[in-house]
Amino acid sequence: MITYDRFTYRYPDASEPVLRDLTLNIPEGAFVLVMGPSGAGKSTFLRTVNGLAPHFYGGVAGGKILVGGRNPVERAPRGMADLVGMVFQDPESSFVVDVVEDELAFAMENFGLSQDLMRKRVEEALDQLKIAHLRRRPVSLLSGGEKQRVAIAAALTMQPDILVLDEPTSQLDPQAAEEVLLALRQLNEDLGLTVLLSEHRLERVAHYADYILYWPGGGQPPLFGEPAAILRQTPLTPPLITLAKALGWEPMPLTIKQGRKFARALKDQLRPAPLPETTANGHPPVIRVDNLWHSYPNRVEALRGVSLRVHAGEFVALMGRNGSGKTTLLKHLVGLLKPARGQVQVLGMDASRTPTEEITRAVAYLPQNPGRLLFTERVADELAFSRRAHGMPPDPEADRALLGRLGIAHLWERHPHDLSVGEQQRLALAAVLVTDPEVILLDEPTRGLDYVQKQELSTILRELRDAGKAILMATHDVELAAAATDRAALMAEGEIVVIGPSRRIMSESLVFASQVNKLFRDPRFLTPEDVIKALPERASSPVAR
Amino acid sequence: MAAVLLTRNPFYLAILLAAAGFLFATLARRAAHEGGDATKRPMTWGMVVRLALLLWGFAILFNALTVHVGERVLFVLPPSWPLIGGPITLEALIYGFITGLNFVALILIFAIYNSALGPQTVLRMIPGFAYQTGVAVSIAIAFIPQTLIAWNDIREAQRLRGHRVKGLSDFLPLFVSLLSYGLDRAIQLAESMDARGFGGRPLPASRRETWLIRGSAILGLFLLLMGLATKSYYRAASWPGLVMLTLGAALMGLSLWRSGRRTWRTRYRRWRWRPRDAALAAGSGLFLAAIILLTWFASQTLFYYPYPPYPLLPDFNPLLGLLFILPLLPALLLPPAPRSDIRDLRSEAD
Numbered sequence: 001m002i003t004y005d006r007f008t009y010r011y012p013d014a015s016e017p018v019l020r021d022l023t024l025n026i027p028e029g030a031f032v033l034v035m036g037p038s039g040a041g042k043s044t045f046l047r048t049v050n051g052l053a054p055h056f057y058g059g060v061a062g063g064k065i066l067v068g069g070r071n072p073v074e075r076a077p078r079g080m081a082d083l084v085g086m087v088f089q090d091p092e093s094s095f096v097v098d099v100v101e102d103e104l105a106f107a108m109e110n111f112g113l114s115q116d117l118m119r120k121r122v123e124e125a126l127d128q129l130k131i132a133h134l135r136r137r138p139v140s141l142l143s144g145g146e147k148q149r150v151a152i153a154a155a156l157t158m159q160p161d162i163l164v165l166d167e168p169t170s171q172l173d174p175q176a177a178e179e180v181l182l183a184l185r186q187l188n189e190d191l192g193l194t195v196l197l198s199e200h201r202l203e204r205v206a207h208y209a210d211y212i213l214y215w216p217g218g219g220q221p222p223l224f225g226e227p228a229a230i231l232r233q234t235p236l237t238p239p240l241i242t243l244a245k246a247l248g249w250e251p252m253p254l255t256i257k258q259g260r261k262f263a264r265a266l267k268d269q270l271r272p273a274p275l276p277e278t279t280a281n282g283h284p285p286v287i288r289v290d291n292l293w294h295s296y297p298n299r300v301e302a303l304r305g306v307s308l309r310v311h312a313g314e315f316v317a318l319m320g321r322n323g324s325g326k327t328t329l330l331k332h333l334v335g336l337l338k339p340a341r342g343q344v345q346v347l348g349m350d351a352s353r354t355p356t357e358e359i360t361r362a363v364a365y366l367p368q369n370p371g372r373l374l375f376t377e378r379v380a381d382e383l384a385f386s387r388r389a390h391g392m393p394p395d396p397e398a399d400r401a402l403l404g405r406l407g408i409a410h411l412w413e414r415h416p417h418d419l420s421v422g423e424q425q426r427l428a429l430a431a432v433l434v435t436d437p438e439v440i441l442l443d444e445p446t447r448g449l450d451y452v453q454k455q456e457l458s459t460i461l462r463e464l465r466d467a468g469k470a471i472l473m474a475t476h477d478v479e480l481a482a483a484a485t486d487r488a489a490l491m492a493e494g495e496i497v498v499i500g501p502s503r504r505i506m507s508e509s510l511v512f513a514s515q516v517n518k519l520f521r522d523p524r525f526l527t528p529e530d531v532i533k534a535l536p537e538r539a540s541s542p543v544a545r
Numbered sequence: 546m547a548a549v550l551l552t553r554n555p556f557y558l559a560i561l562l563a564a565a566g567f568l569f570a571t572l573a574r575r576a577a578h579e580g581g582d583a584t585k586r587p588m589t590w591g592m593v594v595r596l597a598l599l600l601w602g603f604a605i606l607f608n609a610l611t612v613h614v615g616e617r618v619l620f621v622l623p624p625s626w627p628l629i630g631g632p633i634t635l636e637a638l639i640y641g642f643i644t645g646l647n648f649v650a651l652i653l654i655f656a657i658y659n660s661a662l663g664p665q666t667v668l669r670m671i672p673g674f675a676y677q678t679g680v681a682v683s684i685a686i687a688f689i690p691q692t693l694i695a696w697n698d699i700r701e702a703q704r705l706r707g708h709r710v711k712g713l714s715d716f717l718p719l720f721v722s723l724l725s726y727g728l729d730r731a732i733q734l735a736e737s738m739d740a741r742g743f744g745g746r747p748l749p750a751s752r753r754e755t756w757l758i759r760g761s762a763i764l765g766l767f768l769l770l771m772g773l774a775t776k777s778y779y780r781a782a783s784w785p786g787l788v789m790l791t792l793g794a795a796l797m798g799l800s801l802w803r804s805g806r807r808t809w810r811t812r813y814r815r816w817r818w819r820p821r822d823a824a825l826a827a828g829s830g831l832f833l834a835a836i837i838l839l840t841w842f843a844s845q846t847l848f849y850y851p852y853p854p855y856p857l858l859p860d861f862n863p864l865l866g867l868l869f870i871l872p873l874l875p876a877l878l879l880p881p882a883p884r885s886d887i888r889d890l891r892s893e894a895d
Binding site: 050052055056077078081082084086088090093094095096101102105106107108109110111115118119122154155158334336356357358360361365367369372373374375376385386389390417431432435 | 698699701702703704705706707708709718719721722725726730733734735736737738739740741742743813
């Protein structure tokens with residue numbers, strides 16, 4: 001179906017090709033997961049399938065490429081649009097028209113199909129993605145998962161043989177991501193559609209894939225093969241695989257169900273540390289929220305009587321569906337939003353009366369899109385900018401040390417917009433940490449990060465927590481919350497439904513349980529480390545190997 | 546919109562502005578009744594007013610400081626200062642005020658189009674030959690509210706970093722981020738449109754036809770320009786110019802139509818056209834025609850220029866003022882029931 005033979009592609013300004021001598025053969029009807037660290041060439045590769053690279057991006061392509069019998073380098077994306085459907089990371093910015101039905105018809109209109117045929121195909125696509133009830137809604141008012149399904153339906157109306165998706169679920173909560181992935185799996189099974197999908201959170205997709213295409217980065221050629229074989233060769237693995245590799249489970253389990261067999265056999269040998277009696281650390285609360293209410297101008301109640309305490313030296317996760325009020329709550333803590341009713345106190349300051357600029361000297365806030373936070377020309381200037389804005393003297397030495405702690409000191413002279421997502425994330429974190437704040441608020445900090453970057457972020461945050469900072473993090477990332485936080489709060493419809501020790505919250509929940517917890521169903525096991533630490537001496541020796 | 550571009554008379558502008566403001570408020574109220582998520586609505590009244598005031602202030606300041614022409618000198622800045630040094634005149638101040646007023650009216654009208662129709666609806670009404678231009682324009686229109694939202698986001702991000710906007714130079718980081726945001730978005734959209742076959746597949750055309758289309762387009766453009774030149778040069782005998790203008794326009798239209806026929810594209814649905822719409826379109830057409838005729842034959846009435854030798858205060862003709870209230874009509878024509886099909890609302894406010 002898709003054949004690459006010694007294919008090479010170089011971006012216009014680059015000296016080195018991103019894809020070098022790529023030889024690859026993807027069979028028809030395959031579900032292919034494309035993975036690898038950020039910046040390894042996943043997106044570029046996906047864009048060569050329909051010719052966006054080199055046609056849209058410029059640059060030079062060489063070697064042979066055939067997609068469904070056509071050469072995308074010759075045909076250009078326009079000539080491939082009826083064969084390859086493309087879905088992008090952010091559906092919002094790829095919508096051209098504003099009503100769902102019209103958006104679905106857009107590509108067909110460009111191809112001059114008859115009205116009857118368009119009607120029929122729109123109906124089919126609406127049914128395939130189960131969005132018929134949304135047909136007259138404006139796309140801007142849909143939820144994230146709905147938007148992404150509309151984008152997929154819009155690509156399907158051209159009846160392509162191949163569907164290419166570039167991180168389609170990275171902005172979705174676990175429930176919405178599952179909706180989208182299930183729909184894709186079904187299209188792949190029922191219609192025989194070839195699916196190419198890139199994704200960082202492998203725990204969501206690894207079990208759906210027939211093949212994995214792994215880009216190791218650093219100019220290395222990609223590996224292509226069955227999931228189990230590829231996952232054995234990469235450090236980027238979901239917790240289940242990490243554990244399976246550490247314990248030498250064979251054949252390698254790809255699903256929780258397959259893993260449970262090994263877990264049952266192991267469970268009796270494990271000697272886990274007992275659960276701590278209490279998570280209270282004896283420090284005073286630095287965040288006090290009492291009966292907080294907030295409604296937006298359209299009278300939608302975003303927060304309904306939220307009360308919360310976060311203590312110094314404590315790391316708390318805030319979880320819940322998109323639109324459950326997590327971001328709204330965080331914004332109140334720095335005074336970006338004002339409460340309708342209730343009290344918000346941070347470090348003794350009344351957040352509703354103190355200006356944001358003043359609060360943020362002692363409270364770091366990392367918003368959802370870290371790129372928005374960066375606006376200077378040089379990494380070094382970002383930190384200097386924060387210092388100046390807070391009326392602090394410049395201190396390049398301290399800035400360099402801070403960047404060093406976050407592992408990005410070597411980027412000192414670079415332009416912030418040229419950095420990878422993970423690097424931008426850490427730079428933005430550095431930019432709000434220069435003031436040495438006592439409280440750190442994070443909104444979805446793991447978006448677009450691969451496992452290694454996530455691990456690093458988790459380590460940094462735990463160090464900060466141990467240094468006595470209070471951290472409150474809104475996240476969909478169950479694994480990060482399981483690995484790093486002390487307490488977790490679940491929000492729904494503007495209320496905190498339950499709050500308590502992470503171990504308890506995340507093992508009682510269906511949706512918010514971590515992979516390892518699903519294996520053992522025991523609050524003492526949330527992460528692979530929990531299990532490995534609980535191994536008796538003799539069993540742990542093969543792990544070291 | 547044409548009206549705004551054609552007049553500089555502050556009285557007429559003010560009337561137009563009031564009418565447009567009323568229309569916007571009516572639409573916003575109806576939108577609120579329709580329900581929907583107001584946090585995601587592209588533009589709110591507050592945002593429009595803020596942007597408008599910002600531009601207005603900028604226009605006044607810029608003009609007053611840089612244009613040193615006029616008789617009524619308010620005060621004198623040291624002439625050694627570059628650009629802004631020299632006499633600051635009342636005339637320049639007024640001119641900036643009027644220019645700003647023009648800006649404000651334009652923004653408001655953009656906002657009305659946005660809340661009433663949505664750029665996509667406009668796009669749908671554009672005839673085939675101008676389709677690509679239409680897409681470009683509609684994306685440009687959609688860009689304004691998106692930029693406003695991004696502006697808010699960026700302002701928020703900056704406050705988070707303790708950045709306070711006190712002077713003009715503090716705005717610089719804002720504009721830089723806004724620009725890079727806009728570019729990012731534009732690239733993403735273009736990429737998505739490209740991947741979805743935007744532009745369609747042109748039907749093969751014979752060489753002769755291609756040349757015919759190009760030839761007639763060029764000739765049409767030439768005639769149009771010649772006509773304009775003749776018209777403004779020989780004021781006494783304007784009919785040759787008029788003939789050339791008509792002929793040129795016809796040729797241009799023909800070539801556009803021919804080239805439009807070559808790109809084969811279809812429409813998913815047809816728009817319903819009801820008597821009410823027809824009345825409205827006729828009304829708007831009449832208004833536009835009246836304004837254009839006015840500028841053509843009596844340009845002095847709409848024209849206003851505060852610098853000498855013209856009088857400082859413009860004239861005002863109440864009858865003409867009445868004409869500028871006309872755009873208010875759609876607000877009155879709207880059915881009184883607040884809950885009606887959202888599509889009615891859209892097709893009406895043309």
